[in-house]
Amino acid sequence: MEFEIEKVLPNGLGRVGTIKTAHGEIKTPAFMAVGTRGYVRFISPQELHMLGAQAMLSNGYHLRRQAPEIAKAGGLANISAAFWAGAEATAEHAAREARNDGPERRVAQEAAGYLPGSESWQGPTLTDSGGFQVMSLGSGLGKVVSMEKERHVTNTAHKERLAHVSEDGVSFIDPFDGQPDFIGPEESMQIQCQIGADIHMAFDELTSLADTYEYNIEAMARTERWAERSLREHIKHRDDLGYRQNLYGVLQGGRWEDLRRQTAQTLGKMNVDGIEFDGFGLGGAFLKEDLGEILRWCNEELPMNKPRHLLGLSHPDDILIGAEMGADTFDCVAPMREARHGKIYTREGNINLRKYSDAGEPLDHDCDCATCKAGWTRGSLRALWRSGDIEKKAKYYNLASIHNLRFIVRLTEEIRVAMLEGCFDAYKHDFLTKYYTNADLC
């Protein structure tokens, strides 16, 4: 994998570049669409391309059982409709998708034409290691990035712990079928090399905001040991599918400067038989106010010439700060999840669609997404969303997801242009002023 840097900001960290993978290029900064199970919910691969998404991120944890099948088909970016239609995985997959409201849920996806496998994603792909699930199934304190410190432990206090960490890896209960399972660095690498994304993440342990400094030292050291094991295993399999797969080491260390700088140096130099990581994942749960500083600590220590992926963030201020501080790629479920939940992104701040039952105005007055161009208004979209008709709802999820995703993708495109033209600071200031000073902001 090559990474070409075209321009660097005066701060020496933020940059414009191009990542070249076996399945295509990624012009950075870039936002990757999240398709956890190998497809992006409610958005077809063709629609993804049209809205400017350059890459898709899937998850080794969720695809672990289908991984051998995916490998046989030649990897995530090569699987055909026939694969999903014919594979045994389909039955299991459908059962999982349908777990809440029976067949209806699947019918909704079929009706809208968004079942996985109607097409395949032709482009660069990335898989996560399953490390995030250590926390989301385990310590269970939502990965909240909040403006307010008091709020950082929220909404999951009564969760049952489904995952436990040991030196070997993570033992967990699959929340869908209740079966016990285990993933360690070796397992994660084997799974990811079967799925065959262009970029893989080392198996890491994400700590929550509630964890102590002492625990973060322990978890970070474990993540570094896992990183070396990940690299060792990855090297064995990285060419198994006939093209070169790449591995990013993942930085943890919470909100502490000494830990962040230390792990950046350690992972930046880490090698197995002279082979180093191809790039780096910037991980962690962040308070918004700390994000820029933490990224600066990491990226001042990491090698300049390798790409960095900021894991799991996408709010505009986070992306702007991330790009400024040297993150090249991003991914996040928020644009699509929030779309499904009725939050529509606009340049003047986000709106809650519930409040616009009669509104004939566009979603966003300045938007070039397919949904807006097709003339959907706040009112007409709200009517779809609130409809009891499951097919209409599916249509809403499609239209709203496209809008929000395009909004974030476009933001990264504009950041790239602004950086190239040397006006990043002005662009950032203008965007944030407009976006965060509106009274309707939610």
Added chain:
RNA sequence: GCUGGAAUCGUCUAGUGGCAAUGACAAGAGACUGUAAAUCUCUCGGCUUCGGCCUUCGUAGGUUCGAGUCCUACUUCCAGCA
């Protein structure tokens, strides 16, 4: 006309002696950041110094310490019979 049955918060609905009264939907507010998330939380008669207070289950009476619940009459609706 007779005989049964039914009338509860926008809608549907639970409730057969201690109830401002169940659940669902609708409505309203908030949350969501490497997807256990088409999800979750809160509000949903009025007032409140948050301890309560007031007014409510078709209408009017009655029994009872106490009635949405029991009794009587009336009104309306449904079903069956004329």
